[in-house]
Amino acid sequence: xxxxxxxxxxxxxxxxxxxxxxxxxxxxxxxxxxxxxxxxxxxxxxxxxxxxxxxxxxxxxxxxxxxxxxxxxxxxxxxxxxxxxxxxxxxxxxxxxxxxxxxxxxxxxxxxxxxxxxxxxxxxxxxxxxxxxxxxxxxxxxxxxxxxxxxxxxxxxxxxxxxxxxxxxxxxxxxxxxxxxxxxxxxxxxxxxxxxxxxxxxxxxxxxxxxxxxxxxxxxxxxxxxxxxxxxxxxxxxxxxxxxxxxxxxxxxxxxxxxxxxxxxxxxxxxxxxxxxxxxxxxxxxxxxxxxxxxxxxxxxxxxxxxxxxxxxxxxxxxxxxxxxxxxxxxxxxxxxxxxxxxxxxxxxxxxxxxxxxxxxxxxxxxxxxxxxxxxxxxxxxxxxxxxxxxxxxxxxxxxxxxxxxxxxxxxxxxxxxxxxxxxxxxxxxxxxxxxxxxxxxxxxxxxxxxxxxxxxxxxxxxxxxxxxxxxxxxxxxxxxxxxxxxxxxxxxxxxxxxxxxxxxxxxxxxxxxxxxxxxxxxxxxxxxxxxxxxxxxxxxxxxxxxxxxxxxxxxxxxxxxxxxxxxxxxxxxxx
Ligand SMILES: *[C@@H]1O[C@H](CO)[C@@H](O)[C@H](O)[C@H]1NC(C)=O
Ligand SMILES: *[C@@H]1O[C@H](CO)[C@@H](O)[C@H](O)[C@H]1NC(C)=O
Ligand SMILES: *[C@@H]1O[C@H](CO)[C@@H](O)[C@H](O)[C@H]1NC(C)=O
Ligand SMILES: CC(=O)N[C@H]1CO[C@H](CO)[C@@H](O)[C@@H]1O
Ligand SMILES: [Ca+2]
Ligand SMILES: [Ca+2]
Numbered sequence: 001x002x003x004x005x006x007x008x009x010x011x012x013x014x015x016x017x018x019x020x021x022x023x024x025x026x027x028x029x030x031x032x033x034x035x036x037x038x039x040x041x042x043x044x045x046x047x048x049x050x051x052x053x054x055x056x057x058x059x060x061x062x063x064x065x066x067x068x069x070x071x072x073x074x075x076x077x078x079x080x081x082x083x084x085x086x087x088x089x090x091x092x093x094x095x096x097x098x099x100x101x102x103x104x105x106x107x108x109x110x111x112x113x114x115x116x117x118x119x120x121x122x123x124x125x126x127x128x129x130x131x132x133x134x135x136x137x138x139x140x141x142x143x144x145x146x147x148x149x150x151x152x153x154x155x156x157x158x159x160x161x162x163x164x165x166x167x168x169x170x171x172x173x174x175x176x177x178x179x180x181x182x183x184x185x186x187x188x189x190x191x192x193x194x195x196x197x198x199x200x201x202x203x204x205x206x207x208x209x210x211x212x213x214x215x216x217x218x219x220x221x222x223x224x225x226x227x228x229x230x231x232x233x234x235x236x237x238x239x240x241x242x243x244x245x246x247x248x249x250x251x252x253x254x255x256x257x258x259x260x261x262x263x264x265x266x267x268x269x270x271x272x273x274x275x276x277x278x279x280x281x282x283x284x285x286x287x288x289x290x291x292x293x294x295x296x297x298x299x300x301x302x303x304x305x306x307x308x309x310x311x312x313x314x315x316x317x318x319x320x321x322x323x324x325x326x327x328x329x330x331x332x333x334x335x336x337x338x339x340x341x342x343x344x345x346x347x348x349x350x351x352x353x354x355x356x357x358x359x360x361x362x363x364x365x366x367x368x369x370x371x372x373x374x375x376x377x378x379x380x381x382x383x384x385x386x387x388x389x390x391x392x393x394x395x396x397x398x399x400x401x402x403x404x405x406x407x408x409x410x411x412x413x414x415x416x417x418x419x420x421x422x423x424x425x426x427x428x429x430x431x432x433x434x435x436x437x438x439x440x441x442x443x444x445x446x447x448x449x450x451x452x453x454x455x456x457x458x459x460x461x462x463x464x465x466x467x468x469x470x471x472x473x474x475x476x477x478x479x480x481x482x483x484x485x486x487x488x489x490x491x492x493x494x495x496x497x498x499x500x501x502x503x504x505x506x507x508x509x510x511x512x513x514x515x516x517x518x519x520x521x522x523x524x525x526x527x528x529x530x531x532x533x534x535x536x537x538x539x540x541x542x543x544x545x546x547x548x549x550x551x552x553x554x555x556x557x558x559x560x561x562x563x564x565x566x567x568x569x570x571x572x573x574x575x576x
Pocket of ligand 2: 534535
């Protein structure tokens with residue numbers, strides 16, 4: 001009895017110690033969309049050698065890890081998210097040797113490389129799919145097949161009403177086998193069959209192959225689309241999905257249906273936990289954590305479930321899309337606080353959170369919020385509790401580029417068949433080439449034509465200009481990466497307030513330090529009383545400001561009387 005009491009006391013004491021953070025919990029992850037980052041050979045398409053040549057930019061920012069959108073062999077119907085060979089590099093991006101050089105150069109700079117794992121589907125031009133069509137049983141079972149339905153007039157119809165994320169039927173007929181295959185995304189992306197143990201093992205081998213090559217982890221794509229409902233429960237045929245009731249969508253639109261049979265199925269979580277075992281199997285060899293980041297656009301409860309269940313571990317970082325899906329530039333401070341706190345509330349208390357505000361599928365921060373809010377939002381992403389994730393270009397506040405209907409290449413834009421309204425569906429605007437300098441093609445490429453046009457305004461909005469400027473988004477970003485290393489931000493506590501309809505504020509503190517971050521989401525000036533935060537009294541020193549601020553680093557303010565310009569953002573430190 002006495003011994004037990006003593007042990008539990010010891011456990012209690014340990015629990016109060018500062019958590020020991022692993023490499024991935026303290027770093028900033030930088031997403032590179034390889035096709036648009038840097039072109040080394042003048043064909044207008046970014047490539048691996050281009051990335052290697054620009055690793056110094058990541059180093060300058062203070063980035064510790066980068067995740068690359070897919071670089072694998074692909075016919076590019078969905079720009080690499082349709083993988084034809086999971087074990088090979090796409091020629092236009094480089095060779096396996098180029099990739100090995102990239103890993104080596106990155107290691108020398110202490111930057112980790114994370115790749116994109118696209119498990120839901122392969123490509124209709126993969127050897128796997130070709131063999132399936134030739135009747136090879138092993139590979140036939142890698143995919144999801146269903147018999148046609150014959151209509152009253154004798155015509156061949158898809159098996160049910162399922163719609164692809166990119167519009168129209170999710171089923172495509174193949175004469176060769178007389179069946180339809182499922183594609184939750186484009187026609188060129190046949191879904192893989194996770195009810196087949198051979199396929200499950202094959203995909204684990206894909207993970208092993210790259211992790212053994214020195215890759216520090218994977219970001220896992222579109223994970224909640226992995227499994228479809230078990231058709232045996234419905235008499236051996238996949239059932240129709242019900243109408244969503246959404247009045248803006250027609251029968252060809254993804255939003256027309258409620259995706260109860262094709263998304264968020266229970267088996268998905270088990271697969272993630274199985275993959276985590278593979279990650280940990282590689283970690284056991286050398287002690288380095290291989291990190292798993294998972295992408296699922298879903299609710300807070302389901303997102304949290306990816307962390308693990310019972311004694312089974314799951315994703316290290318189930319992406320938190322609150323700042324993408326739940327709020328934007330028109331949101332009130334109350335809505336911002338609600339979105340931020342909701343994720344922190346649902347996430348398991350003993351796990352790290354993460355903040356994602358942009359990626360290659362969503363309009364850029366400067367366009368979705370406002371160009372003036374770029375610094376304030378970077379303050380949130382880098383100083384809220386948890387891992388920070390930055391999409392390339394957000395450090396300089398890049399804006400969505402204009403891409404004409406003729407130049408549009410994204411299937412999500414093209415499939416609208418609508419030369420007027422394609423823009424809201426197209427993901428090309430956030431994928432335009434990275435803006436390095438005022439040179440031709442923004443210094444991205446020497447080609448006469450780049451794969452997507454460079455965004456207007458690059459002559460003044462680029463890395464070179466911002467590096468030289470006394471105040472720039474780039475320099476604010478670098479200062480934020482340095483601030484984030486302080487104990488208050490690494491392991492410190494967090495509390496937030498909506499000071500009024502427009503100003504979101506949060507406090508981060510550790511033993512002897514208290515910081516307050518203020519972001520004014522509207523173009524309206526305010527005088528604020530920060531003493532609503534406990535222990536925020538007396539004088540505050542300005543640590544960092546958004547670039548349009550009239551304040552300077554080192555200015556001293558009174559806690560009960562802080563004036564903030566419209567759209568201004570500041571980081572303050574309590575000094576007395
Ligand atoms: C693959 O699908 C695309 C449509 O996404 C189509 O254009 C192409 O012809 C298909 N390739 C084969 C070999 O079926
Ligand atoms: C406020 O400061 C006191 C004295 O330093 C400290 O004991 C207390 O934990 C602080 N409370 C908060 C919420 O910061
Ligand atoms: C608040 O500060 C402003 C200057 O920023 C000053 O003009 C004003 O008198 C102060 N108000 C109070 C109540 O201290
Ligand atoms: C954010 C992201 O990577 N989204 C991807 C989700 O999956 C589809 C299909 O693979 C891609 O088109 C998206 O880019
Ligand atoms: Ca190139
Ligand atoms: Ca699937």
